[in-house]
Structures are given as C-alpha cells and as structure tokens.
Amino acid sequence: MDNKKYIEDLKSILGNENVRVNENMSKHTTFRVGGNADIYIEVDSIEKLSKIIETKRNIPLTIIGNGSNILVKDNGIRGVVLKYTAKNFTINYNEDDVEVEADAGIVNAYLAQVLMNNSVSGFEFASGIPGTIGGAIYMNAGAYGKEMKDIIFNVTYLDLNDNTIHCISNDECKYEYRNSFFMNKEVIILKAMLLFTKGEKNDIKATMDKYREKRVESQPIEFPNGGSTFKRGDGFITAKLIDEAGLKGKRIGGAEISKKHAGFIINKDNATAKDILELSKYVQDEVLKKFNKKIELEVRILGE
Template identity: 40%
Template structure:
C-alpha cells in the first residue's frame, strides 16, 4: 500500500486518505473504513490513476454522494474513488446541451438549469445524488427519468478503460442501465439535451416535486432512499405498509413511518441491523403476497 500511495501522490491524482470511514460518505451514515479513499482532481486524472491501480492489481469502486449506498461496518476492501469537487464541471450551450461531471449534485444541476429556463430535469429536483449515480441507476421520479434527456455518457469500466456510450448503448430500463450488471462501469461525465421552457412554470413544477418529497419521504433522518425496486405493477412502499411493517425496528434501523420503502438510521444502526430488516421485509411480503422484492439500494459487503 505504501508504494501505491507514493506513486499516486507523485502523479498528483488528488486527495488520498487511508482508512477513511465510509459512514462519512453515505447518507445512511453507516459504513466502516475504506483501505484507500481517493478524490480525483479532475477527469483527466482517471487514465493515469487507473493505470497505477491496475499495476498493483488492487480492487476499486467508484461512489458519488452515497445516497443509494449501504456499506458493511467492516468497511470496503481496496480503493474507493469518490466523484466529488474535481469531477463537478458544468458547460451549457444555448441549444440546451449540458456537459456535466459525474460528481455534480443532480439537485443543484436541476436548480441551476431551471433558473436559466431549461426544462427536462424538473423530476430530479429532490433526488439527493450525483449525476454519475443518477445515470448509473437511471434515476427518475414524477413520471420521468435520466433516459429521457441523456445524449451520451463517458463511462469508466472495470478494466480501467474509458469510453462514451450513447443513450441507446446504455440500455436503460426501470432504475437500470447496462452499467449495473451486463457491462459494469460508472459514469464520470454526461451530456444531456434539455429544452427551453417558461421559467415560472419550470420553477413551479420543481417546487411541487420538492414539496412532495419533503411531505412523503424521511430525509430528515439518515437513509439511503428507496430500499426496494417497485415490483411493477405494484409499489414496494404500499406492499410493505399493507403488510403492517411501518415503524418496525431492528436495532437502530427502522422502517420509516412516513414512507415504508425507506429504512432510516435512528441514530446507532449497524449494517447488520439494516440487512436483517431488509431480509425480514422480503420474507414477509413473499409469504403474504407471493411477491419477490429486489433491493434498489447498492449493498457493499466486505469479503475479507
């Protein structure tokens, strides 16, 4: 690890932290230390960084703002690369073409573009994640999602290669893209196409979306957003509530009394508390309705 650190420092990759607690980088406020935590200085540093990581044959993963992430209390083996300040550039053309870094806040992006009269990202006004994470998950709400506006995305693949994929090549579907299983990777940069609209209406629609989330989702407590994918045509939250599981606690983890598809950290929840609660919910819904629930939140277990 010492040689790896020295080489990364010499290459001026960015901010390097050893044994950085992941609880400081997830909205769930859960997670043990990452062996090595890197915040790249810019997109151009990625090819150099990946060449070095592959030289040492070390495991790595990329995170954004940690809003859809549940990390083991034992931490994460290898390297965690966080898309943050160095990967948050933004360029906007008069034609509504937006080029933005994967570390840019999707909420901030939707707010900035609404003020300039560009429509298409109103749905994202309450999604507390990064652009990269939103593309990876095909994030959506209020009847729209990322697939409706993405032109292309620059992807960092598991082998360290980087290339641009078009909207069609991303193979988007409900809360899914090609990056999740078929061709694992992470978006480090995206290009969106927005349309000119009426500023007053855009802002009004965004405020309605924000108010709805504030009234129906428990973001006042540490949580990771929706825990389960909706098993269409059903809604996960409705099934969990109907099963009588709202307010159920295991350790410091609790099914939100505001929205049953959210598990909140009441103050001292462990990774195991949340996992036990997830598994219990799955079993109850399966027993009662014969419906299999799949998690939407990304679960990271340490294997060694």
C-alpha cells in the same frame, strides 16, 4: 503489495487531502453507516483518473457518487474507494433544444438550480434526487414519471480494464427501470450530454418547489436513509404491501421501517449496516409470506 508506496503515488497525483487511509464510509453515505475503506480517494479530472488507473495494481476499486443509494457493510471496503468529483458543465442553446454537457461529479440539485437560473427545462424531476449525475446515470434514477433515460443523448465512460474512454448513445446505455449497461461493469462514468428545452424560469421553479414539498411531506428525510430501500414491484406498489403487512415502525437494532413511508428503512438510532440488512431481509420474508410477492433491494450493497 507495497501499500505505502501505492499511497504515496496516489498522493503525488491527487494531493494529500484527496487520499485518506482507513476512511469511515459512514461519512460518505446518506445512510450514515458502514465500516472503513482501506483507501479513499477523490479525483476531479479525467487526466488524474487515467494516471490513477495506470498506477492501479491488483487492488480492488469501488466507485461511488454521493452515496445516496449504497449501503456499506460494517467491515468496510477492501482496496480503494474512488469518488469522481469533476464538476464542469456547458450549456448550448440550439434552435429546438438545449444541449448540456455535465461531468459525472455534479450533484443533481446543483445542476437543477443552474438550469433553472438559465431557463432550461427538463431536469426538474431530478432536482430532489440526492445524488450525482454519475450515480443517476448508473441507476437510471427517476421521479415524477421521468427517468434519466428520457434526457440522455450520450454518456462518456472510462473502461477500467484497459484505461480507454468510450462515448455511447442513449440506446447503448440499455436503460430499464433502475438498471443500465453500466451496472456490474468495471467502468467510471465521466460525463454525459443531456438534452433539454428552453423554459420559463418561474415555471421551472414552481415545478421544483412542488416536487420538493411532496418529498418533505412523504419521505422521512429527517433521518438518515438510502431512499427507497426496495424496487417497485411488477404490477404492485412495494411500499403499499409493506404497509399492509403491518411493518411500519418495525425495528431491528437502530434500523426502522419508516412510519412516514413504508418503502424507506431509516437509520433511526445509530443503526449498523447489519441492522439494516436484517430488517430488509425480514421485510422481504414477510411480504413473500403474506402476499407471495418477491421484492428486490434497490439499494446497492458494498463491502464486507
């Protein structure tokens, strides 16, 4: 395939600054590790996205949001990595609820701030989840007893196989704990209609402040990380088992099990993806050996 011509086509649709060749993925992941993407693009509208998909040859396409739940392997990602960055939103006040239509590229913290300023309540739980709306919908992200499934009315996505746009209801999103219809499908989440209620700005702010304090206290946010490395167990708390296995502080290369929160692997000192993956495997093996419990990665592994 003629990559040069393809890159020129991408540049003519997206502008030079939004097309990068051999882009280091550590710049686009909160773990701050990972090799190069052959081609990295940022796309800020549905129209441009459709054009890109039309020009797509047989080149693999990987979608990312804010990179806060992914681990990119050290040899990078072949083909194109696409970050959808559309950031529009509308707020409609109804009698009983508030409808918010939000593009997938909006960062949760920003939307939470805007909603707070507009006295719209219901998104406080996600204000500290460091991803985009698209990533949160894909992962069914959640915190403090609430998940995305509780606030979604519908989701609009682009099917990459035939370049068609679909809008599906909350039920059709097939939400489960950190799982959704969108996983392992060739789709790009474009936007969602979210349902909230009217609230008091001061109350919303107080809740968001309380959640932020809890995160600062309990999570190792002073080091690059990918959030909870493992999923919650069925009937057990994964981080508690890792702690009881005596693994806090365990290191492989530059990766370490956080001493602050055993559920987080941190990039302590120039870790590679290999270090993080080896440490994850070590944790899984130890927990299986000591407690006979299988623990699954929550972080999604990309690349080679």
